[in-house]
Amino acid sequence: MADILIDPVTRINGNASVRVVVDESGNPQEVRFQAFGYRGFDQIARGAHIDNLCPIVSRICGGDSLFHQVAAAVAVEKALGVVVPEEALRLRELSMWGQLFERHAISLTVHSIPDLLFPSSDPGLRNIISINRMDEDIVKKLMVLKSLGTLVLRETGLRAVHPVNFIPGGAVRDIPGETRQALIARLKEAGPLLIETGRLMKLLLRRNEEVVNALGTDETSCISLQGDNGLAIMGSSLTVIDAAGEVRNNLSPEEAAEKVKESNSHHSHIRGAELAGLGEIRVGPLARLNINGRYGTEQADEELEEVKTHWGFPLHRSMIGHAARILEMIHAWERMIDLLGQPPGDVLRKTVSPSSGTGVGVVEAPEGTLLYRLILDEDGLVKRLFITAPLQFNLKALERAVQESARFAMGGVETGERAAILLETAIRAFAPCIPCGIH
């Protein structure tokens, strides 16, 4: 039997294809998630002054630009022992929630909701443009959420794609008081829509129960940053749990960076990543939820209860990742309102004098844990840079989810086209970011 090839996989972040190798009796034997085009960002940065590092790594990924910038800035600050003013940290956090909100909104509305809304329609109708033709209102409403994230990101980062406000040592400019109030008003106004969308998402997942239970149900260990009172997007304490939810390890960013073990894939430029001694590990919205147990804000935790009741805890089915995404958006929304309500700062930056050092920066990017390890030479220039992106951790789980989906699709009465749709749906549940994974 011929292999199944989907090229390109559409409605994902980046260029990739997937090949399912089928054996003689028609069983899916191997799945190859293929993406090529290594751009050499880890090597490009060599020799760069720390001032040039953030704008360079930002260009790894337009959608996650800020997360790369902050991870790099934190690595520089750790290497040089710079203590960043609290106000700047708050502003960074606010901006990151903005970008996470935007990314999740795109991943849900542009990439994934069409599959859940019209599970039996043909591929030509599964996109926001076709939905817009049928019902302008719903698409406009969904895109309002995306715009909201973009707005917060633009005001805090001073630009919505590749922000310019954040530098090693802190930030350049705070948001003026009146802009803060205007943003709070805009956010509050969108509250009911956000909650409504969250419920719609949960409803759609329940309506597609068969798919949820078939496209990626593997149970694996997870890693993410752990916060004191719920989810953390920046921080210095990582937790590893096993599939049953038992804590296996607590790691500092430096220890985690030491343990990262990357290996070549024979069919892709994305290198797989594991943690030595801990084996395969997953990152992302589900991992964050499994580790922290709750979000730490009222509305998000309230909406979470229903998910826990319906699907249990810890959560492993990758399609539930979509529910975790919308819950994270609700959490981000509450955090943004809270952070905007705090007074603007006077001092936002520390002057940074370049010298030698080693530092590790870890942030929770929308797709999962992003790790930067940086070595500066005696002139303070970048000597080595190691980047481990979320997709590298998730690669094996993603391939297994596709294999499981292929078995499900081919075991049933699915036609070729319908099988391909299911495989792509399984991939979208991971919201894989190819530019980050390849870098």
Added chain:
Amino acid sequence: MRVAIVSLSSCLGCQMVFLSLEEYLFTMISENNLTYAPFIVDSKDLSEADLVLIEGAVRSGEDFRKAKEARERAERIVALGTCACHGGVQGLADMFSMERLMRRRYEAGASFDGEPQRVDRLLPLDSYIRVDAYLPGCPPPVGLFRSFLEFALAGTLPSRDGSSVCSECDVSGIGLPQPGPRRATDEPPVAGKCLLEQGYLCMGPLTRDGCGALCVSKFAIPCDGCRGPSDDVLLYGSKDPQEETLRRLVRATGKSPREVQDAIADPAHTFFRHCLAEPLLRRRRPGGTAPFMYRLGERE
């Protein structure tokens, strides 16, 4: 109009801007037919189109194949973003050979099933195919993107002539000499005064306008050249980004040319961050990008 968006080697930032067109996005998609855009719709093949926006640079044989296919099927092609126009930040990879990049990232002799042909040098789109219009920017500012699309969808392709970021910048001069060369991570500059005169590494005079000089005049953040080289820089060999900035910094700081030059340890990352791969900048004396680039055929 049948519109398609093709993405080559890129960060997808330009498509993020496309999704940020707000109201106009809805007008645009309902009045036109978006036939191919893997980021947004499911069509797997690029069919005949009236307007194709191509973002990203050519990093592999597969990118070249896609670009060529687009040229064959498109009435008109737009190079979208600084990567497509000048190579972009990823063009800094041209400091090394592809062989070395791959060896250090993977291992000597690593091979991959289904890997497209590697190209030894990253090049902008028009090094491979004819391009009808350019919209540089990393990413292009959303307002500019919108007006560009409005023109393009009405049948006119805007040309790319224009001036430099300084022409849009409303800062004033400052008494010289000033300390420097300085970086954004050093002490903060005085807002409202020319950053280059204050000794900061600002690429404004050499960079294409169209962004409204927001970074510099509104936020006092030095221009990093993300709109790519201005027309003057592309046309005149005497206007080299490095030489010109160094000359202005010598004037601003009152230091010797040698002293100023020695203070900037990473000239390729600083002066050619978004355009190292631009062929028009390669051979200039003095200056040019050739000294920073890996020379094809050379052994390492």
